[in-house]
Structure formats: structure tokens, C-alpha cells
Amino acid sequence: MGKKRGGARRRDTGKPRKDDESRDDVITKIDMKNAPLEAYYKAQNIVPEEEWNTFFDALKQPLPTTFRMAGSRQVAHELNHIIKTSYVPNMADTVFEGEPVAAPVQIPWYPEGLAWQFNVPKKVLRKSPEFKKFHSFLVFETEVGNISRQEGVSMIPPLLLDVEPHHYVLDLCAAPGSKTAQLLEAIHREDTATTTSVPSGLLIANDSDQKRTHLLIHQSARLPSPTFMVTNLDASIYPIMKLQAPGRNKHTNQLLFDRILCDVPCSGDGTLRKNLGIWKRWGPGDGNGLHSLQLRILERAMKLLKKDGRIVYSTCSMNPIENEAVVAAALQSNPEFELIDVSHRLPELKRRPGLSTWRVTPDKTVGTLYDTEAEFTAAGPSAAGSNAKLAASHWPPANAAELGLERCLRIYPHLQDSGAFFVAVLERKSKAKASVTAQDRKRGAESPVPQPEAKKPKTDATPEQTDVTVDVDVEPELAEGADTPHPTEGSAEEPKERGPDTTFKENPYTFLAADDPNVLTCIEQLHLTPSFPSSNVLVRNPAGDGVRALYLTNDIVKTLIQHNDYSRIRLTSAGIKTFIRQDAGKDAAGKDAGSRFRILGESLPVALPFTEEGRIMEAEVGVLRRCLEGYYPLCSGFEEPFKSAIEARDQGCHIVRFSLASSADPTLSRHLILPLWKSNVSITLMIDKKAKSALSLRLFGEDITTAGKETAKEQQAKAASKAAAASSSNVTPMEDVEDTMGVDVEGEKEEEKVVVAEV
Numbered sequence: 001m002g003k004k005r006g007g008a009r010r011r012d013t014g015k016p017r018k019d020d021e022s023r024d025d026v027i028t029k030i031d032m033k034n035a036p037l038e039a040y041y042k043a044q045n046i047v048p049e050e051e052w053n054t055f056f057d058a059l060k061q062p063l064p065t066t067f068r069m070a071g072s073r074q075v076a077h078e079l080n081h082i083i084k085t086s087y088v089p090n091m092a093d094t095v096f097e098g099e100p101v102a103a104p105v106q107i108p109w110y111p112e113g114l115a116w117q118f119n120v121p122k123k124v125l126r127k128s129p130e131f132k133k134f135h136s137f138l139v140f141e142t143e144v145g146n147i148s149r150q151e152g153v154s155m156i157p158p159l160l161l162d163v164e165p166h167h168y169v170l171d172l173c174a175a176p177g178s179k180t181a182q183l184l185e186a187i188h189r190e191d192t193a194t195t196t197s198v199p200s201g202l203l204i205a206n207d208s209d210q211k212r213t214h215l216l217i218h219q220s221a222r223l224p225s226p227t228f229m230v231t232n233l234d235a236s237i238y239p240i241m242k243l244q245a246p247g248r249n250k251h252t253n254q255l256l257f258d259r260i261l262c263d264v265p266c267s268g269d270g271t272l273r274k275n276l277g278i279w280k281r282w283g284p285g286d287g288n289g290l291h292s293l294q295l296r297i298l299e300r301a302m303k304l305l306k307k308d309g310r311i312v313y314s315t316c317s318m319n320p321i322e323n324e325a326v327v328a329a330a331l332q333s334n335p336e337f338e339l340i341d342v343s344h345r346l347p348e349l350k351r352r353p354g355l356s357t358w359r360v361t362p363d364k365t366v367g368t369l370y371d372t373e374a375e376f377t378a379a380g381p382s383a384a385g386s387n388a389k390l391a392a393s394h395w396p397p398a399n400a401a402e403l404g405l406e407r408c409l410r411i412y413p414h415l416q417d418s419g420a421f422f423v424a425v426l427e428r429k430s431k432a433k434a435s436v437t438a439q440d441r442k443r444g445a446e447s448p449v450p451q452p453e454a455k456k457p458k459t460d461a462t463p464e465q466t467d468v469t470v471d472v473d474v475e476p477e478l479a480e481g482a483d484t485p486h487p488t489e490g491s492a493e494e495p496k497e498r499g500p501d502t503t504f505k506e507n508p509y510t511f512l513a514a515d516d517p518n519v520l521t522c523i524e525q526l527h528l529t530p531s532f533p534s535s536n537v538l539v540r541n542p543a544g545d546g547v548r549a550l551y552l553t554n555d556i557v558k559t560l561i562q563h564n565d566y567s568r569i570r571l572t573s574a575g576i577k578t579f580i581r582q583d584a585g586k587d588a589a590g591k592d593a594g595s596r597f598r599i600l601g602e603s604l605p606v607a608l609p610f611t612e613e614g615r616i617m618e619a620e621v622g623v624l625r626r627c628l629e630g631y632y633p634l635c636s637g638f639e640e641p642f643k644s645a646i647e648a649r650d651q652g653c654h655i656v657r658f659s660l661a662s663s664a665d666p667t668l669s670r671h672l673i674l675p676l677w678k679s680n681v682s683i684t685l686m687i688d689k690k691a692k693s694a695l696s697l698r699l700f701g702e703d704i705t706t707a708g709k710e711t712a713k714e715q716q717a718k719a720a721s722k723a724a725a726a727s728s729s730n731v732t733p734m735e736d737v738e739d740t741m742g743v744d745v746e747g748e749k750e751e752e753k754v755v756v757a758e759v
């Protein structure tokens with residue numbers, strides 16, 4: 001299950017739970033102090049002096065719970081309407097233990113009012129009937145991917161990246177994937193509630209931590225996409241991939257991106273309100289140490305970007321060494337880039353400009369800070385912490401004032417009751433504009449361009465070697481500060497070419513021929529239309545194994561897989577698992593019915609546009625109710641006309657359009673399309689039990705599923721035994737220290753998700 005966040009906070013009146021005693025993040029309000037942290041940020045003047053106390057007090061307050069509506073736009077608006085018109089009015093006048101409790105409110109700056117926040121103690125969520133009901137709704141809708149719990153400020157970078165469905169997008173440090181999900185939604189903005197579009201774009205989510213890449217795969221399962229790939233590489237040496245040159249069979253181009261998100265690893269002190277352990281362990285060395293990696297990642301992104309492309313660089317740290325210093329150094333060495341003014345974007349988001357001056361300390365007590373590298377060097381070896389590895393790029397460059405650093409966004413907790421965050425939006429300019437910028441910067445730079453001491457990306461000076469001709473415009477690498485040639489698309493350097501990675505243990509990715517018997521069988525059994533992209537079907541089976549699952553990709557994902565060694569790019573996932581072969585059990589005569597392909601429930605929106613309309617069955621909401629109430633309702637038990645219709649169908653996968661016209665809630669879609677599996681005498685809905693519960697709550701206002709009823713019984717029994725134990729020991733039972741919504745983006749998700757149909 002998902003990691004619990006901020007969950008280890010000790011209650012004001014209670015002692016820590018036994019299992020909390022060994023944890024370093026268990027901390028009370030009284031421990032929320034760190035003298036070096038306070039001295040450091042005061043010295044950086046990150047907020048005006050008169051604002052300091054408000055700012056610092058806000059850092060000690062519990063962070064509100066925030067969430068946004070995810071999934072297709074139609075479902076998002078539908079659920080938002082339900083929250084606004086049903087749940088919020090219901091919670092509006094809640095009084096708990098004599099105190100009024102505020103209902104959730106929409107986050108004012110988030111587009112279309114699709115994000116919310118609330119701040120109530122956990123016991124309110126558990127004990128107030130109004131909040132409890134809302135909490136269940138959130139938990140279930142989060143489980144099925146219609147709601148994403150995400151810190152409010154962390155929603156900003158993808159919004160400013162301006163992703164469109166045709167863009168090639170790279171998320172370099174992506175895990176656990178809350179921003180990746182937003183990027184996927186942007187690529188899929190043309191999707192309807194029932195059907196997934198097949199955008200021409202691409203999203204590669206990368207993380208260097210192999211375990212965390214699996215969180216990305218899990219996260220993306222909530223929005224199945226044929227455009228999606230996951231890689232497991234060090235972002236600072238991310239390789240250039242090859243792709244098919246249009247119309248030239250034996251030629252490849254280098255893959256450059258329209259949009260790159262660098263949400264880099266950072267000290268995380270912007271998350272002090274929820275990661276309380278940071279109060280104990282924060283030191284200036286964290287940011288100093290991360291600076292070089294952050295800079296190498298941003299500079300690598302710059303090499304991978306198309307001309308006129310956009311990079312968003314972000315951290316959840318307030319430290320200028322991890323923020324403005326990184327951006328300034330990267331701009332210095334890549335003069336064709338500039339910071340974009342986004343002051344008109346998200347107008348209700350309260351923000352402060354980026355800093356143009358900051359100070360650096362090698363001393364963990366923050367006793368001395370140095371304004372320039374020269375001052376630090378002059379202090380000599382006797383200065384505290386002088387052996388710290390500091391580079392010129394830690395300090396503001398001489399021409400910092402000309403870099404437009406005030407265009408960066410700094411978000412602080414007291415501005416709108418949020419976490420702290422830093423965002424910079426950079427664009428690679430076209431030649432004419434860039435040469436002016438470069439000349440200006442050259443003139444402005446009084447000192448040599450600062451470079452970090454720490455290791456630089458291991459890059460060759462030559463473009464990528466390929467086994468076929470590389471069809472790209474390659475220009476010499478732009479000299480720092482030079483005013484002559486500017487790199488064009490395709491000029492990125494390539495880290496040393498590596499051979500296949502033998503340590504990489506994933507199964508291979510093999511495209512099947514369009515007339516492969518497995519593809520033809522799948523098309524025939526599921527009645528797919530001729531428009532089905534049968535040449536974009538891949539399998540992940542080791543050679544010789546029978547074909548079980550078929551994955552679907554779009555064209556760009558296919559060409560990338562075909563032109564790049566999957567182990568070299570450490571490709572962990574590509575495309576979307578759409579069809580699966582399933583044993584059909586016995587037929588009516590008791591004979592083995594063989595195996596048949598079925599559509600995975602969560603991938604139905606991908607397959608639906610290719611399904612013959614005439615094969616979709618129609619049913620009333622009563623049929624759905626029975627399918628939710630029992631695991632395997634008998635075909636013979638349904639009312640006509642569905643009874644005869646289902647009995648006439650073969651064993652295997654069928655798609656049903658349920659009419660919700662008679663549903664009491666007018667805000668719901670009028671249709672719901674779901675896959676079911678027919679065995680010899682019964683049927684079952686092919687969605688997981690949590691998706692069934694979410695659907696049941698939405699349609700019937702209660703969880704009528706068998707699993708839901710069993711869980712409710714277990715919970716009642718647990719509560720009764722807790723109460724009995726408490727009354728016998730005369731002690732109030734300790735509240736659980738669970739995450740308020742039970743699940744977050746790191747939570748594990750079961751297989752399939754509910755699909756709500758178009759009105």
C-alpha cells in the first residue's frame with residue numbers, strides 16, 4: 001500500500017504510538033525549530049523582515065489536504081459538480097465537539113475550479129457523519145483514478161508547461177508521478193468520458209530509482225495511454241534516442257522534446273509542514289550538495305529540447321542554491337535560453353519573484369555567509385566548513401540582474417496556506433532572438449561563466465553514432481557566451497554510447513505483424529473494426545512463450561522501440577496493456593471452451609473506438625445493480641430483454657452500455673459503458689472491487705457490493721471491540737495516524753478502473 005505521508009505526527013494530548021518511537025519524523029510543535037534554518041533564510045531575505053513571523057508561523061501549521069479532479073475532463077466536471085452541489089452543502093454547517101468545521105473550498109487559482117482543499121482534524125473525518133461520507137467518496141474516487149490527492153503547489157509546474165496532444169514530453173525526475181498524471185491528462189485532453197484518443201504526442205516519464213519507476217507505471221494505469229513510456233535512467237546523462245526519419249526508411253533522426261519537466265531531487269524544505277522530520281535534520285549542506293546534480297539535470301534537459309521548446313524547472317525547496325543559482329548557471333552556459341514571464345498565468349496564485357542576490361554558507365551552524373566566491377576563497381582554510389565542495393555557480397553570477405531571475409516563482413506557505421515551492425519556466429529561443437540574448441549576456445558577464453566543480457555530464461563532443469545515417473542538422477556546440485552559431489534542433493550532445501544493459505531484467509518489447517494469428521484472433525473475437533491499428537500491437541513475452549497480453553502503442557512509441565535498444569534506454573513500460581487472453585472454462589456441454597481475448601476494464605476507453613457499435617449490448621441500471629450486488633449473477637436470473645440477449649451471446653468478453661436515465665441523480669452521465677465476462681451460466685463485471693464500490697456509491701449513495709458489505713461488517717466489529725476495550729480500561733482509544741484520505745498517489749491500485757460514459 002501507499003506510503004503514509006505526514007502520518008506520524010503525535011497528537012497533542014497523546015504519547016507517540018509504540019511503533020512511532022523509533023521514527024525520526026515524530027515531532028511535536030515544540031520541536032519545530034531549527035536555528036540554522038531560521039538564520040539561513042533570514043539572511044537570504046526570502047520575505048521582507050516585517051513578514052518573517054507570519055511566514056515562519058505558517059511553516060509550523062498542519063498542511064491542508066488538497067486534491068484535484070483527474071481523469072477525463074467530462075468525468076472531472078461531473079464529479080466536481082457532485083462535490084459542489086451535494087457534499088459541500090451537506091458539510092456546510094458541521095459542528096464538531098461544539099466547534100464549527102469549515103467545509104472544503106475550491107483552490108482559487110486552479111483552472112476551472114477543479115482542485116479543492118480542506119483542513120480538518122482526522123477525528124472529524126472519522127466521526128462527523130457528513131465528513132465521513134465525503135471521506136469515503138474521496139477514498140473510492142481516488143482509488144479508481146478520478147481524483148488525485150496532490151499537494152496544491154505541486155500542481156503548478158505541469159500547468160505552466162503548456163502541454164498539447166501533439167507534443168513530445170519528457171518528465172525527467174518523475175516518480176511517484178503526480179505531475180506525470182497531469183501531463184498525461186494534458187496530452188489526452190481530447191479524450192471523452194468513454195474513449196481515449198490516440199494523440200500523436202509522446203510522454204516519457206523517467207526516474208533513476210528503479211523501484212520508484214513502478215509507482216509511475218501504477219500511476220499511469222489510472223489514465224491508460226498508448227503514448228506513454230517509462231525509463232529508468234540518470235537524468236543528468238539522459239541519452240538521445242533515435243526515431244524514424246519521416247519518409248526515409250533507412251534514416252533516423254534524434255529525438256528532441258517540445259516540453260521537459262525537471263522536477264529535480266531537492267532538500268524538500270518547502271514540505272516542512274507535512275514532512276516534520278525535516279525540522280530536525282535540515283542543514284545548509286543539503287542544498288549545497290544537491291546543487292551540482294540539479295544543474296547537470298537542467299543542463300541536460302536544455303540539450304534535449306527542441307528550438308522554441310519549453311522547460312519547467314521546479315523544486316519543493318526555498319533554498320536559492322537549489323533554485324535561482326541553478327537556473328542562473330544554466331542560463332549562463334546556454335545563452336539561447338531565457339526565463340519566461342508567467343506573471344499573467346494562474347492570476348489568483350499569490351507568488352513572490354525569484355531572488356537576484358543570495359549568500360552561500362559552508363558552515364552548518366550558518367555562522368558566516370559569503371556574498372561572493374572571492375570572499376569565501378579569501379577566508380582561507382581556517383573558515384568554518386571551508387572544505388565544503390562549493391563551486392562558483394553556487395553564488396549569483398556578476399550579471400545576475402540581467403538574467404530575469406525575478407521571473408521565477410516563489411510560493412510561500414503564508415501566502416495561501418500551502419507548502420513552499422519554486423518554479424522557473426525557460427524557453428529555447430529561435431536564432432534571431434537568441435543571438436541578441438547571448439550578446440547581451442556576454443557583455444554583461446564580468447566574471448568567467450561559473451561552472452560547478454562537481455562532475456559534468458559525461459558527454460561526447462560528437463553527435464550520436466548510429467548504424468544508419470543520422471539525418472539531422474548538426475551545428476557545433478555553442479561556446480559559452482558566444483554570439484555566433486546557435487544550436488538548432490538535433491544538435492544535442494550524447495552521453496557515451498553504451499551497449500545493451502545486461503543488468504536490465506525487463507522482458508523485451510516485440511511488435512507483432514498486423515496479420516499475426518494472435519492479432520487476427522483478437523480482432524475476430526472482440527469484433528474490432530478495420531480502423532484498429534493492428535500494426536501497433538506489441539507483446540512482452542520472452543521468446544517462445546505463448547502470447548497472453550497485447551499492448552497498444554501509438555506510432556511514435558513504436559518507432560522509438562524499434563530504433564532504440566530497450567535495455568540501453570532501460571525501458572520499463574511502453575504503451576498500454578489492452579487485451580488479455582483468458583481461459584473460458586467449460587462450455588454448456590461440459591467441454592473445455594479454450595481461451596478467448598478480453599478487454600481489460602481500465603483499457604476499455606482505448607479499445608472502444610475500435611469496437612463495432614452493433615456489438616455493444618444495452619441494459620438498464622437494474623442489471624448493473626445486480627452485477628454490483630453479486631460477484632457472479634446467473635444469466636437466467638435477469639429480467640427480459642437482457643436475459644435473452646445475454647443468453648444468446650457466446651462465452652467471453654462483451655461490452656454493455658448501461659442506461660442511467662432512471663438514476664435519481666440528474667448530474668450523472670446518462671450512460672455507463674463497462675466490459676463483462678460471460679461464462680457458461682453467469683456473468684461478471686470486469687472491473688475491480690474498489691471500482692465497483694466507487695460506482696455503487698456514486699449511483700446508489702451506498703456501497704451495495706458484496707466486498708463493500710463485508711468490509712462494513714468488519715469495520716463495525718472492529719469499532720465495537722475497540723469501544724469494549726476502551727470502556728474496560730477506561731481509556732480513550734488512540735486515533736489512528738493514517739493519512740487523511742487513506743490513499744495517495746503512491747498507493748497501490750488494483751487492476752482496473754471504472755469508465756463513465758458520455759452524456
Ligand SMILES: C[S@@+](CC[C@H](N)C(=O)[O-])C[C@H]1O[C@@H](n2cnc3c(N)ncnc32)[C@H](O)[C@@H]1O
Pocket residue numbers: 154172173174175176177178179180206207208209212233234235236263264265266293
Ligand atoms: C521531487 S521528486 C519528483 C516528484 C515527481 N515529479 C512527482 O511530481 O511525483 C524527485 C525524483 O527524482 C528522482 N531522482 C533523483 N536523482 C535522479 C537522477 N539523477 N535522475 C533521475 N531521477 C532522479 C528521485 O528518485 C525522485 O523520484
